[in-house]
Amino acid sequence: MVTLDYGIKSTCTFLWKIENFNYLWMKYSQRIESPVFVVDGLENTKWVVRLYPRGNWFADRIEFFLHRKNDRSCTDDIDVYFELEFLSGSGKTVCSHRGEKQTLSKCSYPGFYSTLCREEVFVRNKSEYLPLNTLTARCKLWRCDGKDAVDKYFLAETRVAVQRRSFHWQIENFSTIGCNDTKHLVIRSITNQILKTFDLYFTGGQLGKECIFSTGIASEKIESVNPGIDSLVGLKERGLSTDDEISVIVLPTDDAASLREDLGSLCFCDDFSDTKLRTNTTTIPVHTPILGARSSVFRAMFSTDMKEKTQGCVDVADLDDDTVRRMLLYVYTDKLEDLQWESASQLYVASDKYDIAYLRSKCSAILQAKLSPTNACQILYLANLHQDESLKKTVQKYILKQGKTIFSSPEWKFLMETDLRLAAEVMYQKCNKD
Numbered sequence: 010m011v012t013l014d015y016g017i018k019s020t021c022t023f024l025w026k027i028e029n030f031n032y033l034w035m036k037y038s039q040r041i042e043s044p045v046f047v048v049d050g051l052e053n054t055k056w057v058v059r060l061y062p063r064g065n066w067f068a069d070r071i072e073f074f075l076h077r078k079n080d081r082s083c084t085d086d087i088d089v090y091f092e093l094e095f096l097s098g099s100g101k102t103v104c105s106h107r108g109e110k111q112t113l114s115k116c117s118y119p120g121f122y123s124t125l126c127r128e129e130v131f132v133r134n135k136s137e138y139l140p141l142n143t144l145t146a147r148c149k150l151w152r153c154d155g156k157d158a159v160d161k162y163f164l165a166e167t168r169v170a171v172q173r174r175s176f177h178w179q180i181e182n183f184s185t186i187g188c189n190d191t192k193h194l195v196i197r198s199i200t201n202q203i204l205k206t207f208d209l210y211f212t213g214g215q216l217g218k219e220c221i222f223s224t225g226i227a228s229e230k231i232e233s234v235n236p237g238i239d240s241l242v243g244l245k246e247r248g249l250s251t252d253d254e255i256s257v258i259v260l261p262t263d264d265a266a267s268l269r270e271d272l273g274s275l276c277f278c279d280d281f282s283d284t285k286l287r288t289n290t291t292t293i294p295v296h297t298p299i300l301g302a303r304s305s306v307f308r309a310m311f312s313t314d315m316k317e318k319t320q321g322c323v324d325v326a327d328l329d330d331d332t333v334r335r336m337l338l339y340v341y342t343d344k345l346e347d348l349q350w351e352s353a354s355q356l357y358v359a360s361d362k363y364d365i366a367y368l369r370s371k372c373s374a375i376l377q378a379k380l381s382p383t384n385a386c387q388i389l390y391l392a393n394l395h396q397d398e399s400l401k402k403t404v405q406k407y408i409l410k411q412g413k414t415i416f417s418s419p420e421w422k423f424l425m426e427t428d429l430r431l432a433a434e435v436m437y438q439k440c441n442k443d
Contacts, residue, residue, distance in 0.1 A: 021048045021150045021161045024374060025058060026367075029169035030144040031131070033062040040065065045078060046163045051087055051152055054078075058148060063127075071130060075121040075148055086112050088153040091121035096147060098140030098366045100373055100399050110153050121148075140366070147399075162378040164371060269342045272299065276341040277334070284311075285322045286337075288330050292322070295337065303340045306363045332359050339368050348372075350379035354391055361395045373400045380407050382414050386424040393431050405435055409442065 025043045027033075033041070043058040055078035064070045075091060091108035106123040130138045138144060275281065275296060282294035301308035309315075310323065325333055332355040339345055345368075348356065357372035359365075376388050377400065385408050392400035408415050415421050425432045 023148045023163045025146045025165045027144045027167045029142055030139055031142050032169050035062050037063045037068050038065050044165045048161055050161060054087060069127055070124040071127055073123045088112050090151040090153060092149040093123045094147045095138060096145040097137045100370050100397055102399055103137045162374050164374055273342040276337055286325050286333055287322050288328060288333055289326050291330055293333060299341060304363045304365050328359055332356055345371060348375055350376060350384055373397060377403050382411055382418060383420060385415055386420040390424060390428060405438060408435055409439055
Protein backbone atom coordinates (compact mmCIF):
# COMPACT_ATOMS: atom_id res chain seq x y z
CA MET A 10 0.00 0.00 0.00
CA VAL A 11 1.37 3.43 -0.95
CA THR A 12 2.01 5.80 1.95
CA LEU A 13 0.60 9.27 1.35
CA ASP A 14 3.08 12.10 1.72
CA TYR A 15 1.33 14.56 4.05
CA GLY A 16 4.55 16.49 4.50
CA ILE A 17 4.35 18.07 1.06
CA LYS A 18 5.46 21.69 1.23
CA SER A 19 2.61 23.29 -0.71
CA THR A 20 -0.15 23.31 1.88
CA CYS A 21 -3.31 25.37 2.26
CA THR A 22 -4.70 25.51 5.80
CA PHE A 23 -8.19 26.80 6.57
CA LEU A 24 -9.07 27.36 10.26
CA TRP A 25 -12.80 27.85 10.94
CA LYS A 26 -14.16 28.89 14.34
CA ILE A 27 -17.94 28.68 14.90
CA GLU A 28 -19.07 30.54 18.01
CA ASN A 29 -22.29 29.61 19.87
CA PHE A 30 -22.18 26.27 18.08
CA ASN A 31 -24.49 24.60 20.59
CA TYR A 32 -27.30 26.94 19.50
CA LEU A 33 -27.31 25.81 15.85
CA TRP A 34 -30.79 24.36 16.21
CA MET A 35 -31.25 23.20 12.65
CA LYS A 36 -33.16 20.38 11.03
CA TYR A 37 -31.77 17.24 9.47
CA SER A 38 -30.06 18.03 6.11
CA GLN A 39 -29.92 21.80 6.82
CA ARG A 40 -26.46 23.28 6.53
CA ILE A 41 -24.27 26.31 7.02
CA GLU A 42 -21.25 27.17 4.90
CA SER A 43 -17.90 28.65 5.75
CA PRO A 44 -16.68 31.77 3.97
CA VAL A 45 -15.27 30.96 0.53
CA PHE A 46 -11.47 30.86 0.40
CA VAL A 47 -9.41 31.15 -2.77
CA VAL A 48 -6.18 29.15 -3.08
CA ASP A 49 -3.87 30.80 -5.59
CA GLY A 50 -1.45 27.88 -5.31
CA LEU A 51 -4.19 25.59 -6.68
CA GLU A 52 -4.90 27.58 -9.84
CA ASN A 53 -6.99 30.16 -7.95
CA THR A 54 -9.67 27.59 -7.17
CA LYS A 55 -12.44 28.47 -4.75
CA TRP A 56 -13.31 26.24 -1.80
CA VAL A 57 -15.92 26.11 0.94
CA VAL A 58 -16.62 23.89 3.95
CA ARG A 59 -20.23 22.78 4.40
CA LEU A 60 -21.46 21.78 7.84
CA TYR A 61 -24.62 19.83 8.65
CA PRO A 62 -25.13 20.12 12.45
CA ARG A 63 -27.82 17.39 12.48
CA GLY A 64 -26.44 15.37 9.62
CA ASN A 65 -27.14 15.05 5.91
CA TRP A 66 -26.85 11.28 5.58
CA PHE A 67 -26.77 10.23 9.25
CA ALA A 68 -28.93 11.98 11.85
CA ASP A 69 -26.64 11.08 14.76
CA ARG A 70 -23.58 12.66 13.13
CA ILE A 71 -22.25 16.17 12.52
CA GLU A 72 -21.15 16.05 8.89
CA PHE A 73 -18.51 18.12 7.07
CA PHE A 74 -17.90 18.44 3.34
CA LEU A 75 -14.99 20.26 1.70
CA HIS A 76 -16.40 21.40 -1.61
CA ARG A 77 -14.77 22.96 -4.65
CA LYS A 78 -16.87 25.86 -5.89
CA ASN A 79 -17.90 26.28 -9.51
CA ASP A 80 -15.57 28.94 -10.89
CA ARG A 81 -15.05 29.88 -14.51
CA SER A 82 -11.41 30.87 -14.02
CA CYS A 83 -10.23 27.25 -13.73
CA THR A 84 -11.47 24.28 -15.74
CA ASP A 85 -8.74 21.79 -14.79
CA ASP A 86 -9.23 18.90 -12.41
CA ILE A 87 -7.26 19.17 -9.16
CA ASP A 88 -5.57 16.20 -7.45
CA VAL A 89 -5.36 16.78 -3.71
CA TYR A 90 -5.01 15.15 -0.29
CA PHE A 91 -7.18 16.34 2.59
CA GLU A 92 -6.95 16.46 6.35
CA LEU A 93 -9.62 17.71 8.75
CA GLU A 94 -8.81 18.30 12.43
CA PHE A 95 -10.87 19.49 15.37
CA LEU A 96 -9.04 21.55 17.96
CA SER A 97 -9.43 22.18 21.68
CA GLY A 98 -9.34 25.63 23.24
CA SER A 99 -5.55 25.35 23.67
CA GLY A 100 -5.07 24.48 20.01
CA LYS A 101 -4.41 20.76 20.57
CA THR A 102 -5.88 18.25 18.12
CA VAL A 103 -8.91 16.44 19.58
CA CYS A 104 -9.36 14.21 16.52
CA SER A 105 -8.34 14.20 12.88
CA HIS A 106 -9.45 12.58 9.63
CA ARG A 107 -7.33 12.17 6.50
CA GLY A 108 -8.58 11.48 3.01
CA GLU A 109 -7.15 9.45 0.17
CA LYS A 110 -6.06 11.20 -2.98
CA GLN A 111 -9.06 12.68 -4.80
CA THR A 112 -9.52 14.32 -8.16
CA LEU A 113 -11.93 17.21 -7.86
CA SER A 114 -13.47 18.98 -10.81
CA LYS A 115 -15.67 22.05 -10.68
CA CYS A 116 -18.74 21.47 -8.49
CA SER A 117 -17.32 18.20 -7.22
CA TYR A 118 -19.74 16.64 -4.77
CA PRO A 119 -19.33 15.73 -2.03
CA GLY A 120 -15.58 16.30 -2.13
CA PHE A 121 -13.81 15.41 1.10
CA TYR A 122 -16.23 14.08 3.71
CA SER A 123 -15.84 13.73 7.48
CA THR A 124 -18.16 13.25 10.43
CA LEU A 125 -18.28 13.67 14.19
CA CYS A 126 -20.52 11.77 16.60
CA ARG A 127 -23.04 14.22 18.07
CA GLU A 128 -23.00 12.51 21.46
CA GLU A 129 -19.19 12.69 21.56
CA VAL A 130 -19.24 16.45 20.83
CA PHE A 131 -22.19 17.51 22.96
CA VAL A 132 -21.95 15.05 25.89
CA ARG A 133 -18.94 12.79 26.36
CA ASN A 134 -16.16 15.19 25.34
CA LYS A 135 -17.89 18.55 25.22
CA SER A 136 -15.20 20.44 27.14
CA GLU A 137 -12.62 19.53 24.49
CA TYR A 138 -14.73 20.01 21.37
CA LEU A 139 -16.71 23.06 22.52
CA PRO A 140 -14.60 25.30 24.78
CA LEU A 141 -16.58 28.51 25.31
CA ASN A 142 -19.25 26.90 23.08
CA THR A 143 -16.96 27.29 20.05
CA LEU A 144 -16.18 24.53 17.55
CA THR A 145 -12.81 24.90 15.80
CA ALA A 146 -12.11 22.94 12.62
CA ARG A 147 -8.87 23.03 10.65
CA CYS A 148 -8.82 21.79 7.08
CA LYS A 149 -5.61 21.22 5.08
CA LEU A 150 -5.17 20.63 1.36
CA TRP A 151 -2.07 19.26 -0.38
CA ARG A 152 -1.66 19.11 -4.14
CA CYS A 153 -0.44 15.79 -5.53
CA ASP A 154 1.05 16.65 -8.93
CA GLY A 155 4.50 17.67 -7.71
CA LYS A 156 4.08 21.33 -8.65
CA ASP A 157 5.37 23.87 -6.16
CA ALA A 158 3.02 26.38 -4.56
CA VAL A 159 3.05 29.03 -1.85
CA ASP A 160 1.63 28.02 1.51
CA LYS A 161 -1.61 29.78 2.48
CA TYR A 162 -3.27 30.09 5.87
CA PHE A 163 -6.82 31.38 6.34
CA LEU A 164 -8.63 32.23 9.57
CA ALA A 165 -12.43 32.28 9.40
CA GLU A 166 -14.89 33.11 12.17
CA THR A 167 -18.63 32.54 12.15
CA ARG A 168 -20.84 33.65 15.03
CA VAL A 169 -24.29 32.20 15.56
CA ALA A 170 -26.79 34.84 16.67
CA VAL A 171 -28.51 34.03 19.95
CA GLN A 172 -31.61 35.61 21.49
CA ARG A 173 -32.93 35.09 25.01
CA ARG A 174 -36.60 35.32 25.84
CA SER A 175 -38.06 35.10 29.36
CA PHE A 176 -41.65 33.96 29.79
CA HIS A 177 -44.11 33.29 32.58
CA TRP A 178 -46.29 30.20 32.28
CA GLN A 179 -49.57 30.37 34.15
CA ILE A 180 -50.97 26.85 34.51
CA GLU A 181 -54.74 26.72 34.76
CA ASN A 182 -56.55 24.13 36.88
CA PHE A 183 -53.28 23.03 38.40
CA SER A 184 -54.99 21.22 41.29
CA THR A 185 -56.68 18.85 38.87
CA ILE A 186 -53.46 17.65 37.21
CA GLY A 187 -52.92 13.94 37.82
CA CYS A 188 -49.55 12.37 38.60
CA ASN A 189 -49.29 10.98 35.07
CA ASP A 190 -50.57 14.09 33.25
CA THR A 191 -48.40 16.43 31.23
CA LYS A 192 -48.84 20.07 30.32
CA HIS A 193 -47.35 21.39 27.07
CA LEU A 194 -46.14 24.86 26.10
CA VAL A 195 -44.94 25.99 22.68
CA ILE A 196 -42.77 29.10 22.25
CA ARG A 197 -43.15 30.74 18.84
CA SER A 198 -41.39 33.55 17.04
CA ILE A 199 -43.14 36.62 15.69
CA THR A 200 -43.40 34.76 12.36
CA ASN A 201 -45.14 31.87 14.16
CA GLN A 202 -42.13 29.57 13.81
CA ILE A 203 -41.82 27.04 16.65
CA LEU A 204 -38.71 27.88 18.64
CA LYS A 205 -39.02 25.61 21.66
CA THR A 206 -41.48 23.24 23.32
CA PHE A 207 -41.73 22.43 27.04
CA ASP A 208 -43.36 19.57 28.93
CA LEU A 209 -44.27 19.99 32.62
CA TYR A 210 -44.61 17.13 35.07
CA PHE A 211 -46.06 18.30 38.40
CA THR A 212 -43.43 20.74 39.65
CA GLY A 213 -45.44 23.74 40.81
CA GLY A 214 -48.32 26.05 40.05
CA GLN A 215 -46.49 28.38 37.69
CA LEU A 216 -43.18 28.36 35.89
CA GLY A 217 -40.69 31.10 35.12
CA LYS A 218 -38.23 30.16 32.39
CA GLU A 219 -35.66 31.66 30.06
CA CYS A 220 -35.65 30.35 26.49
CA ILE A 221 -32.43 30.60 24.44
CA PHE A 222 -32.64 30.12 20.69
CA SER A 223 -30.69 30.84 17.54
CA THR A 224 -31.81 33.34 14.92
CA GLY A 225 -29.22 32.43 12.30
CA ILE A 226 -25.66 33.45 11.54
CA ALA A 227 -24.87 36.84 13.05
CA SER A 228 -21.54 37.56 11.40
CA GLU A 229 -18.84 35.95 9.39
CA LYS A 230 -15.35 36.94 8.31
CA ILE A 231 -12.23 35.43 6.83
CA GLU A 232 -8.66 36.68 7.03
CA SER A 233 -5.63 35.63 5.06
CA VAL A 234 -2.49 35.43 7.18
CA ASN A 235 0.05 34.89 4.43
CA PRO A 236 1.90 37.13 4.69
CA GLY A 237 0.65 38.60 7.97
CA ILE A 238 -2.90 39.49 8.85
CA ASP A 239 -3.26 42.23 6.31
CA SER A 240 -6.50 41.84 4.42
CA LEU A 241 -10.16 41.31 5.06
CA VAL A 242 -11.25 38.93 2.32
CA GLY A 243 -14.94 38.75 3.00
CA LEU A 244 -17.69 39.87 5.33
CA LYS A 245 -21.34 38.75 5.25
CA GLU A 246 -24.31 37.89 7.39
CA ARG A 247 -26.77 35.07 7.11
CA GLY A 248 -30.32 34.38 8.29
CA LEU A 249 -32.17 31.09 8.67
CA SER A 250 -34.76 30.29 6.02
CA THR A 251 -37.52 27.71 5.91
CA ASP A 252 -35.81 25.95 3.00
CA ASP A 253 -33.37 23.08 3.30
CA GLU A 254 -30.35 25.40 3.23
CA ILE A 255 -29.30 28.70 4.76
CA SER A 256 -30.11 31.79 2.73
CA VAL A 257 -27.26 34.27 2.39
CA ILE A 258 -27.67 38.04 2.68
CA VAL A 259 -24.56 40.13 2.00
CA LEU A 260 -24.27 43.23 4.17
CA PRO A 261 -21.70 46.03 3.86
CA THR A 262 -20.83 46.33 7.54
CA ASP A 263 -19.94 44.21 10.53
CA ASP A 264 -22.41 44.24 13.43
CA ALA A 265 -19.54 44.07 15.92
CA ALA A 266 -17.60 46.96 14.36
CA SER A 267 -19.23 49.62 16.54
CA LEU A 268 -18.65 47.51 19.66
CA ARG A 269 -14.96 47.10 18.83
CA GLU A 270 -14.69 50.82 18.12
CA ASP A 271 -16.31 51.80 21.41
CA LEU A 272 -14.23 49.40 23.49
CA GLY A 273 -11.16 50.39 21.52
CA SER A 274 -11.65 53.98 22.61
CA LEU A 275 -10.88 52.83 26.17
CA CYS A 276 -7.66 51.08 25.20
CA PHE A 277 -4.58 52.90 26.64
CA CYS A 278 -6.98 55.45 28.13
CA ASP A 279 -7.23 56.64 31.76
CA ASP A 280 -11.01 57.08 31.52
CA PHE A 281 -12.69 54.64 33.95
CA SER A 282 -9.46 52.63 34.33
CA ASP A 283 -9.08 50.90 37.69
CA THR A 284 -5.61 49.34 37.50
CA LYS A 285 -2.38 49.42 35.46
CA LEU A 286 0.03 47.12 33.66
CA ARG A 287 3.65 48.00 34.41
CA THR A 288 6.55 47.05 32.11
CA ASN A 289 10.20 47.93 32.69
CA THR A 290 9.77 51.28 30.96
CA THR A 291 6.13 52.36 31.11
CA THR A 292 2.78 52.02 32.87
CA ILE A 293 -0.45 51.48 30.90
CA PRO A 294 -3.96 52.07 32.34
CA VAL A 295 -6.39 49.16 31.91
CA HIS A 296 -9.89 48.11 32.92
CA THR A 297 -10.19 44.97 35.04
CA PRO A 298 -13.68 43.88 33.78
CA ILE A 299 -12.41 43.83 30.19
CA LEU A 300 -9.16 42.01 31.01
CA GLY A 301 -10.99 39.58 33.26
CA ALA A 302 -13.54 38.77 30.57
CA ARG A 303 -10.81 37.97 28.03
CA SER A 304 -8.26 36.19 30.21
CA SER A 305 -8.77 33.58 32.92
CA VAL A 306 -5.41 34.56 34.44
CA PHE A 307 -6.38 38.20 34.81
CA ARG A 308 -9.81 37.15 36.07
CA ALA A 309 -8.20 35.12 38.83
CA MET A 310 -5.95 38.07 39.76
CA PHE A 311 -8.83 40.52 40.05
CA SER A 312 -11.37 38.23 41.72
CA THR A 313 -9.14 37.17 44.63
CA ASP A 314 -7.04 39.01 47.17
CA MET A 315 -3.84 38.68 45.18
CA LYS A 316 -1.34 41.51 45.48
CA GLU A 317 -2.19 42.72 41.95
CA LYS A 318 -5.70 43.55 43.12
CA THR A 319 -4.69 45.24 46.34
CA GLN A 320 -1.80 47.21 44.81
CA GLY A 321 -3.78 48.32 41.76
CA CYS A 322 -0.92 47.36 39.45
CA VAL A 323 0.19 44.25 37.56
CA ASP A 324 3.89 43.83 36.80
CA VAL A 325 4.58 42.49 33.30
CA ALA A 326 8.32 43.14 33.30
CA ASP A 327 8.99 40.04 31.19
CA LEU A 328 7.09 41.60 28.25
CA ASP A 329 8.26 44.55 26.18
CA ASP A 330 6.09 47.61 25.62
CA ASP A 331 5.22 46.73 22.03
CA THR A 332 4.01 43.23 22.95
CA VAL A 333 1.86 44.52 25.81
CA ARG A 334 0.27 47.15 23.59
CA ARG A 335 -0.47 44.59 20.86
CA MET A 336 -1.96 42.23 23.43
CA LEU A 337 -4.20 44.96 24.87
CA LEU A 338 -5.29 46.04 21.38
CA TYR A 339 -6.51 42.50 20.75
CA VAL A 340 -8.14 42.22 24.18
CA TYR A 341 -10.12 45.42 23.66
CA THR A 342 -10.87 45.21 19.92
CA ASP A 343 -10.23 41.60 18.76
CA LYS A 344 -7.84 43.06 16.17
CA LEU A 345 -4.24 42.32 15.27
CA GLU A 346 -1.90 44.62 13.45
CA ASP A 347 0.37 43.25 10.75
CA LEU A 348 2.98 41.10 12.50
CA GLN A 349 6.43 39.90 11.59
CA TRP A 350 7.29 36.47 12.96
CA GLU A 351 9.39 37.91 15.80
CA SER A 352 6.49 40.05 17.04
CA ALA A 353 4.08 37.14 16.58
CA SER A 354 6.31 34.86 18.67
CA GLN A 355 6.47 37.38 21.53
CA LEU A 356 2.70 37.87 21.40
CA TYR A 357 2.26 34.09 21.30
CA VAL A 358 4.20 33.80 24.57
CA ALA A 359 2.13 36.56 26.17
CA SER A 360 -1.20 35.07 25.07
CA ASP A 361 -0.19 31.67 26.45
CA LYS A 362 0.94 33.16 29.77
CA TYR A 363 -2.35 35.01 30.26
CA ASP A 364 -4.56 32.32 28.67
CA ILE A 365 -5.99 34.38 25.81
CA ALA A 366 -6.83 31.33 23.73
CA TYR A 367 -8.01 32.94 20.48
CA LEU A 368 -5.02 35.26 20.37
CA ARG A 369 -2.70 32.30 20.93
CA SER A 370 -4.38 30.45 18.07
CA LYS A 371 -4.00 33.39 15.71
CA CYS A 372 -0.35 33.88 16.63
CA SER A 373 0.24 30.18 16.05
CA ALA A 374 -1.32 30.51 12.60
CA ILE A 375 0.93 33.46 11.78
CA LEU A 376 4.03 31.58 12.92
CA GLN A 377 3.10 28.67 10.67
CA ALA A 378 2.56 31.00 7.75
CA LYS A 379 5.89 32.75 8.40
CA LEU A 380 8.02 29.60 8.64
CA SER A 381 11.42 29.87 6.96
CA PRO A 382 14.73 27.99 7.18
CA THR A 383 16.15 30.74 9.40
CA ASN A 384 13.38 30.77 12.01
CA ALA A 385 12.03 27.19 11.99
CA CYS A 386 14.30 26.03 14.84
CA GLN A 387 13.29 28.95 17.05
CA ILE A 388 9.59 28.38 16.39
CA LEU A 389 10.02 24.65 17.07
CA TYR A 390 11.67 25.42 20.40
CA LEU A 391 8.84 27.84 21.22
CA ALA A 392 6.11 25.33 20.35
CA ASN A 393 7.76 22.63 22.45
CA LEU A 394 8.24 24.99 25.39
CA HIS A 395 4.54 25.90 25.39
CA GLN A 396 3.34 22.34 24.72
CA ASP A 397 1.66 23.32 21.46
CA GLU A 398 1.59 19.94 19.73
CA SER A 399 -0.19 21.23 16.63
CA LEU A 400 2.38 23.96 15.95
CA LYS A 401 5.21 21.59 16.87
CA LYS A 402 4.14 18.94 14.35
CA THR A 403 3.78 21.53 11.60
CA VAL A 404 7.29 22.86 12.20
CA GLN A 405 8.77 19.37 12.41
CA LYS A 406 7.28 18.49 9.04
CA TYR A 407 8.64 21.71 7.58
CA ILE A 408 12.15 21.01 8.90
CA LEU A 409 12.10 17.47 7.52
CA LYS A 410 10.99 18.79 4.14
CA GLN A 411 13.78 21.38 4.08
CA GLY A 412 16.31 18.73 5.10
CA LYS A 413 19.97 19.69 4.68
CA THR A 414 19.12 23.38 4.29
CA ILE A 415 18.21 23.47 7.98
CA PHE A 416 20.32 20.59 9.32
CA SER A 417 23.52 22.31 8.13
CA SER A 418 22.52 25.76 9.41
CA PRO A 419 23.86 27.58 12.49
CA GLU A 420 20.27 27.72 13.79
CA TRP A 421 20.14 23.91 13.93
CA LYS A 422 23.50 23.77 15.69
CA PHE A 423 22.21 26.25 18.27
CA LEU A 424 19.06 24.13 18.77
CA MET A 425 21.20 21.05 19.44
CA GLU A 426 23.18 23.00 22.03
CA THR A 427 20.00 24.40 23.62
CA ASP A 428 17.66 21.39 23.54
CA LEU A 429 19.38 18.23 22.33
CA ARG A 430 16.35 16.08 23.15
CA LEU A 431 14.10 18.15 20.85
CA ALA A 432 16.66 18.03 18.03
CA ALA A 433 17.00 14.29 18.48
CA GLU A 434 13.23 13.89 18.22
CA VAL A 435 13.30 15.47 14.76
CA MET A 436 16.24 13.32 13.66
CA TYR A 437 14.43 10.20 14.91
CA GLN A 438 11.47 11.08 12.67
CA LYS A 439 13.84 11.64 9.76
CA CYS A 440 15.47 8.21 10.22
CA ASN A 441 12.10 6.47 10.37
CA LYS A 442 10.87 8.37 7.33
CA ASP A 443 13.97 7.51 5.30
